[in-house]
Amino acid sequence: MRELTAEQIQKNYDTLINTIQLYVTGDRKDKVLKMYNDMKDRFMMAPASSKEHYHNAIYGGYVDHILRVVDLSLKIKELWGENGCKIDFTDEELVFSAIHHDLGKVGDLENDYYIPQDNEWRRKNMGEIFTFNTKCEYMSVTDRAFFLLQHYNISISQKEFIGIRLTDGMYEEANKSYYVAYKSEFQLRSVIQYVLHQADMMAAQIENRLTKDSIEKEETEVYERIQNIQQVVGNEEKIKDENPKITKDLFEELFGEKR
Numbered sequence: 001m002r003e004l005t006a007e008q009i010q011k012n013y014d015t016l017i018n019t020i021q022l023y024v025t026g027d028r029k030d031k032v033l034k035m036y037n038d039m040k041d042r043f044m045m046a047p048a049s050s051k052e053h054y055h056n057a058i059y060g061g062y063v064d065h066i067l068r069v070v071d072l073s074l075k076i077k078e079l080w081g082e083n084g085c086k087i088d089f090t091d092e093e094l095v096f097s098a099i100h101h102d103l104g105k106v107g108d109l110e111n112d113y114y115i116p117q118d119n120e121w122r123r124k125n126m127g128e129i130f131t132f133n134t135k136c137e138y139m140s141v142t143d144r145a146f147f148l149l150q151h152y153n154i155s156i157s158q159k160e161f162i163g164i165r166l167t168d169g170m171y172e173e174a175n176k177s178y179y180v181a182y183k184s185e186f187q188l189r190s191v192i193q194y195v196l197h198q199a200d201m202m203a204a205q206i207e208n209r210l211t212k213d214s215i216e217k218e219e220t221e222v223y224e225r226i227q228n229i230q231q232v233v234g235n236e237e238k239i240k241d242e243n244p245k246i247t248k249d250l251f252e253e254l255f256g257e258k259r
């Protein structure tokens with residue numbers, strides 16, 4: 001299955017910190033950096049989801065997802081602008097919201113939100129690579145994001161609040177009253193949440209497909225190796241006489257070591 005190397009995880013984390021340095025301004029920048037520094041290891045290693053068939057259920061998957069959402073948000077914002085939509089939020093508001101829309105997935109102040117699933121049956125049959133850490137008191141991911149931000153005394157603008165609150169779009173039932181307006185004055189005024197939702201959905205779908213592709217590739221490779229072994233075993237006697245090297249290769253294929 002798709003994995004990130006230690007170097008990729010470190011590089012992604014450095015890129016995230018550089019992105020914060022670049023986009024977050026004012027006296028909240030130091031507070032944001034402190035939060036990341038306090039929980040550095042947890043930020044670096046956190047997955048973005050629990051199940052293989054969701055998205056980025058891998059170590060380092062959280063930051064990898066966040067970087068993809070930041071990148072796509074900026075591109076999607078351009079697309080809205082090029083098509084005549086007035087962009088009424090700053091790049092700082094957009095990037096800050098993209099960076100923190102899933103913050104609650106890192107966990108609470110002390111505990112990871114996702115921990116490895118140690119039930120082998122559930123790993124195998126349900127694709128649960130990680131499970132929820134019961135040490136964390138229940139909160140929605142978005143609520144925990146706001147809890148962590150306020151804990152570090154990080155102020156947010158109204159657009160950032162709306163953006164983070166509504167990034168999940170209508171996938172989150174609690175968002176319905178924001179997205180379905182029965183009165184014109186209740187309609188969402190900015191498009192920031194649409195940009196974030198599109199970027200988040202696109203990132204998750206891409207990550208899901210990257211994982212699926214890697215699993216398919218592995219399955220194909222295993223299948224081909226089995227076929228090769230079956231073919232060679234079927235012709236073993238013949239091959240032994242004609243080409244002893246193939247028998248040696250077969251041994252290595254089966255036992256994975258050279259003699």
Ligand SMILES: [Fe+2]
Pocket residue numbers: 065069101102200
């Ligand atoms: Fe997300």
